[in-house]
Amino acid sequence: MDNIILLFLCLLVGVLLQFIKTLPKNMHVSLNQFVIYVSLPALALFYIPKIEISTALLFPLGIAWLGFGLSFIFFYTLGKYLGWSKKLTGCLILTAGLGNTSFVGFPVIEALYGSKGLETAIIVDQPGSFVVMATLGIITATLFSRETLDAKGIVSKILFFPPFIAFFIALLLNLLQSDFHLLLQNVFLRIGNTVTPVALIAVGLQLKIERKSKHWNFLTLGLFFKLMITPLFFFILYKKIFNTNGLMIDVSIMEAAMAPMITGTILASTYGLKPKLSSMMVGIGIPVSFLTLAFWYWFIG
Numbered sequence: 001m002d003n004i005i006l007l008f009l010c011l012l013v014g015v016l017l018q019f020i021k022t023l024p025k026n027m028h029v030s031l032n033q034f035v036i037y038v039s040l041p042a043l044a045l046f047y048i049p050k051i052e053i054s055t056a057l058l059f060p061l062g063i064a065w066l067g068f069g070l071s072f073i074f075f076y077t078l079g080k081y082l083g084w085s086k087k088l089t090g091c092l093i094l095t096a097g098l099g100n101t102s103f104v105g106f107p108v109i110e111a112l113y114g115s116k117g118l119e120t121a122i123i124v125d126q127p128g129s130f131v132v133m134a135t136l137g138i139i140t141a142t143l144f145s146r147e148t149l150d151a152k153g154i155v156s157k158i159l160f161f162p163p164f165i166a167f168f169i170a171l172l173l174n175l176l177q178s179d180f181h182l183l184l185q186n187v188f189l190r191i192g193n194t195v196t197p198v199a200l201i202a203v204g205l206q207l208k209i210e211r212k213s214k215h216w217n218f219l220t221l222g223l224f225f226k227l228m229i230t231p232l233f234f235f236i237l238y239k240k241i242f243n244t245n246g247l248m249i250d251v252s253i254m255e256a257a258m259a260p261m262i263t264g265t266i267l268a269s270t271y272g273l274k275p276k277l278s279s280m281m282v283g284i285g286i287p288v289s290f291l292t293l294a295f296w297y298w299f300i301g
Contacts, residue, residue, distance in 0.1 A: 014204015064128030071097025090144025
């Protein structure tokens with residue numbers, strides 16, 4: 001419960017900071033960079049070495065990888081048909097294709113399914129959502145931003161993306177069945193824990209609810225896709241087509257129904273992909289998701 005309070009409190013702090021005139025106008029940019037260059041790498045270095053790799057991971061892993069692919073196909077096709085700008089298309093792919101599987105997901109899953117459910121949630125998040133964000137996410141952000149890079153440039157962007165470097169180091173340790181010294185692990189965890197407050201304050205600094213905003217229709221479409229279409233897709237795929245059931249499947253579907261990922265929004269904003277819309281996707285998506293999550297818990301229960 002304290003994690004949920006933290007989410008709303010940090011978002012509110014960010015909104016209130018907009019009214020302090022002495023703060024730099026681009027303060028959110030610095031906070032975004034801190035999350036990308038410091039907090040996210042620390043999280044990877046703490047969690048990835050501890051994950052047990054097995055074929056049982058395929059269903060929870062599919063939530064992030066297939067979910068992002070579904071988002072790409074849906075919004076790219078729709079954007080082409082309706083003549084959207086590249087920035088708008090890229091924004092919706094990123095924010096609707098990446099779920100908040102940790103900061104919202106972990107406390108919700110633990111409350112509903114206990115520690116066993118949390119084990120599945122960590123699989124969905126770390127080798128799933130986190131790695132998709134650090135690979136497919138950075139590719140998408142680059143392709144749909146103003147930058148025009150060739151294949152070599154895109155590969156370079158990924159390889160030198162700080163969270164990806166950290167993921168590669170952590171994965172190597174995992175394969176070697178090793179980990180950092182306990183002292184370093186504690187340091188990484190404490191630094192990684194800054195992701196939620198710093199990222200949400202940055203989102204709050206950019207969040208502006210304007211009734212006449214041109215973003216409302218896109219916001220509604222993006223959230224409907226993320227909160228309703230995506231979990232429905234996995235419900236049909238896992239429970240009806242693959243005919244699988246159990247705690248892991250239920251938790252995976254619930255994780256598919258989470259609000260947009262905070263760091264996905266940071267990535268979209270950093271690359272200039274409709275920062276206002278991306279902030280609204282998180283700022284409005286998180287509270288709305290608690291209503292839709294209640295529906296999905298009842299529906300699959």
